[in-house]
Amino acid sequence: MNRNRNLIIGGSLVVAIALLGVGQATLEGVALSQTVRAPVFEIDPFWPKPLPNGWIYGTVIGVTVDAQDHVYIVHRGVQGAEAGADQNPPLAECCSSAPPVLEFDADGNMVRAWGGPSETEEYVWPASNHGLGVDQMGNIWIGGNGGGDSHVLKFSQQGEYLSTYGEPRNAPNSSATNHFGRVADIEFDFAANEAYFADGYANKRVAIVDIDSGEIKRTWGAYGNTPDDSYQYVGERRGGTGWSADDYEEQQFRTPVHCAEPSNDGLVYVCDRPNNRVQVFQTDGTYVREAYYAPETLGDGAIWDIAFSPDPEQSFIYVADGKNARIRIIDRQSMEEVSTIGTGGRYAGMFQAVHSIDTDSQGNIYATETYEGRRLHKFVYKGIGDAARHQGATWPSRN
Numbered sequence: 001m002n003r004n005r006n007l008i009i010g011g012s013l014v015v016a017i018a019l020l021g022v023g024q025a026t027l028e029g030v031a032l033s034q035t036v037r038a039p040v041f042e043i044d045p046f047w048p049k050p051l052p053n054g055w056i057y058g059t060v061i062g063v064t065v066d067a068q069d070h071v072y073i074v075h076r077g078v079q080g081a082e083a084g085a086d087q088n089p090p091l092a093e094c095c096s097s098a099p100p101v102l103e104f105d106a107d108g109n110m111v112r113a114w115g116g117p118s119e120t121e122e123y124v125w126p127a128s129n130h131g132l133g134v135d136q137m138g139n140i141w142i143g144g145n146g147g148g149d150s151h152v153l154k155f156s157q158q159g160e161y162l163s164t165y166g167e168p169r170n171a172p173n174s175s176a177t178n179h180f181g182r183v184a185d186i187e188f189d190f191a192a193n194e195a196y197f198a199d200g201y202a203n204k205r206v207a208i209v210d211i212d213s214g215e216i217k218r219t220w221g222a223y224g225n226t227p228d229d230s231y232q233y234v235g236e237r238r239g240g241t242g243w244s245a246d247d248y249e250e251q252q253f254r255t256p257v258h259c260a261e262p263s264n265d266g267l268v269y270v271c272d273r274p275n276n277r278v279q280v281f282q283t284d285g286t287y288v289r290e291a292y293y294a295p296e297t298l299g300d301g302a303i304w305d306i307a308f309s310p311d312p313e314q315s316f317i318y319v320a321d322g323k324n325a326r327i328r329i330i331d332r333q334s335m336e337e338v339s340t341i342g343t344g345g346r347y348a349g350m351f352q353a354v355h356s357i358d359t360d361s362q363g364n365i366y367a368t369e370t371y372e373g374r375r376l377h378k379f380v381y382k383g384i385g386d387a388a389r390h391q392g393a394t395w396p397s398r399n
Contacts, residue, residue, distance in 0.1 A: 114159030143183030165214030
């Protein structure tokens with residue numbers, strides 16, 4: 001294994017203690033209890049407010065925040081006995097599946113709900129809706145990671161259909177210029193009038209499109225390489241099928257490419273989810289650097305989504321790590337992890353699979369859960385302070 005790289009192992013901390021006879025368990029306890037200077041958060045267990053009409057979420061697969069600090073989510077709905085009131089005849093008084101797109105104000109009130117397949121076939125709703133983004137006009141863009149989801153839809157804030165970017169129902173092709181390959185997320189560079197697609201669940205690229213026309217302007221793969229759908233990963237070349245902790249410096253993104261987030265200073269941060277790394281580029285695709293977090297994570301991988309702190313310097317990156325059930329707090333300049341929030345579990349501030357993440361103008365974090373989590377969390381920003389290396393569920397103090 002090549003050790004000469006910018007390798008940052010999330011969840012580990014070197015503790016310089018030279019006390020004779022101190023056991024390994026004691027050393028680990030010191031590491032976990034060490035105080036660091038970091039952003040501090042507190043879960044708000046009462047946000048958002050209960051939905052009307054007996055509605056419930058399915059897997060909450062995407063979240064974004066607009067300039068007015070309104071929070072939008074897209075979810076996949078519920079079926080069967082869980083949505084008993086939707087059956088004909090009704091199976092039970094509770095419950096009904098909420099519309100796919102929900103908008104909340106800063107206080108957690110639901111403002112509007114809309115979305116779903118077109119009754120007039122005006123557009124093709126994703127087979128499996130995924131990420132969403134909101135542009136400078138307040139329009140909502142929605143991707144999908146199901147079979148045939150080779151397009152992105154654009155709607156007004158009120159849910160009026162506006163455009164389809166990319167031709168639906170196409171097979172994956174990272175060289176295509178007329179369609180995409182299961183777009184995982186959408187972000188924007190408003191000054192350049194460009195949208196960044198994490199393209200994604202089938203293709204192996206970042207695709208930058210014109211906000212007005214949806215035309216693809218440029219694409220790139222890992223390290224700025226040309227995307228290559230035929231690429232064999234290290235494990236495959238060794239006769240295996242999956243990723244292993246020896247497979248560093250893979251020359252292509254490993255699907256899903258789960259986010260592509262432009263920063264204020266002209267960089268782009270890409271979530272190479274199952275490769276457990278964030279790669280950083282200039283906006284023309286020139287490779288800058290990479291960092292690995294929890295690099296021995298297998299399965300779904302560790303890098304599910306990122307969001308920046310809202311200060312002008314965007315000093316911190318928040319990494320949603322769905323497999324390890326936490327949000328990692330990263331110093332953006334050094335790319336070093338300073339603390340984490342969240343932990344595995346079913347209560348407020350705990351995760352089953354934290355999936356998407358965004359921040360508002362006050363520094364609060366909004367995070368969704370997929371699979372059986374099916375929740376939207378708000379972590380209230382409390383400022384920079386003394387924090388535990390792992391802040392856990394960040395429940396409010398009882399004092």
